Amino acid sequence: MxxxxxxxxxxxxxxxxxxxxxxxxxxxxxxxxxxxxxxxxxxxxxxxxxxxxxxxxxxxxxxxxxxxxxxKYRLKDYSSFYKIKTSIEDKLEGGEFEDLKKDVEELKEIINEGKTSLYYIRLLKQLLLLVESVIEKTVNNDYRQREQFFMSAF
The missing domain is CATH 1.10.260.40 (lambda repressor-like DNA-binding domains)
Structure with a gap:
C-alpha cells in the first residue's frame, strides 16, 4: 500500500x-x-x-x-488518477511521447476539479510539470524555454 x-x-x-x-x-x-x-x-x-x-x-x-x-482518506478520485498515472507510465516506458499530450489534458482536469487535498494537488502538479517537460524535450525540442519556466516557478 x-x-x-x-x-x-x-x-x-x-x-x-x-x-x-x-x-x-x-x-x-x-x-x-x-x-x-x-x-x-x-x-x-x-x-x-x-x-x-x-x-x-x-x-x-x-x-x-x-x-x-x-x-476514508484515500484519494477521492483514485480511479481517474490511477488510470492517468498508468497511461503516463506506459507511454514514458514505450517512448510514446507525442501521445502524452492527451494525458496532460486529463491531468489538468483532475487538478482543476479540486476533488483532492492541497497536498495531492501539489503532487499532481509536479507530475504535470514532469510530463510537460518530457513533451518539451522530446516532442517540441523546446526545453530551454521550459527550463526557464521551471526556474521561475520555484
Whole structure:
C-alpha cells in the first residue's frame, strides 16, 4: 500500500483527535500496543503510511477499526488518477511521447476539479510539470524555454 494514495496528514489529525478524546497520551497508546511513541508521532503527523498490523493493534485502544477509517482518506478520485498515472507510465516506458499530450489534458482536469487535498494537488502538479517537460524535450525540442519556466516557478 502506497501512502501517495492517501491523505495521511488528515488521517493522522483524526487519529490524534480520537486519542485525545479518549484522554490518552502517545505514551499510553505506546505502552498498551507496544508501538513506539516515535512511530505513533510519525503516523499522527502524516509522515508514514501505517501498516495494517499497526492499525489493528491501535484499533483495540481507539475502539474503532482504524483500517476502515484509513479508507476514508484515500484519494477521492483514485480511479481517474490511477488510470492517468498508468497511461503516463506506459507511454514514458514505450517512448510514446507525442501521445502524452492527451494525458496532460486529463491531468489538468483532475487538478482543476479540486476533488483532492492541497497536498495531492501539489503532487499532481509536479507530475504535470514532469510530463510537460518530457513533451518539451522530446516532442517540441523546446526545453530551454521550459527550463526557464521551471526556474521561475520555484
Amino acid at each position: 502506497d501512502g501517495f494514495y492517501y491523505d495521511l496528514e488528515a488521517f493522522g489529525n483524526e487519529l490524534r483527535e480520537i486519542r485525545k478524546s479518549l484522554r490518552l497520551t502517545q505514551k499510553d497508546v505506546a505502552d498498551q500496543t507496544l508501538i513506539s511513541t516515535d512511530t505513533l508521532r510519525r503516523i499522527e503527523n502524516g509522515k508514514v503510511m501505517p501498516k495494517h498490523e499497526t492499525l489493528d493493534l491501535m484499533s483495540v485502544i481507539f475502539k474503532r477499526d482504524l483500517n476502515e477509517l484509513l479508507l
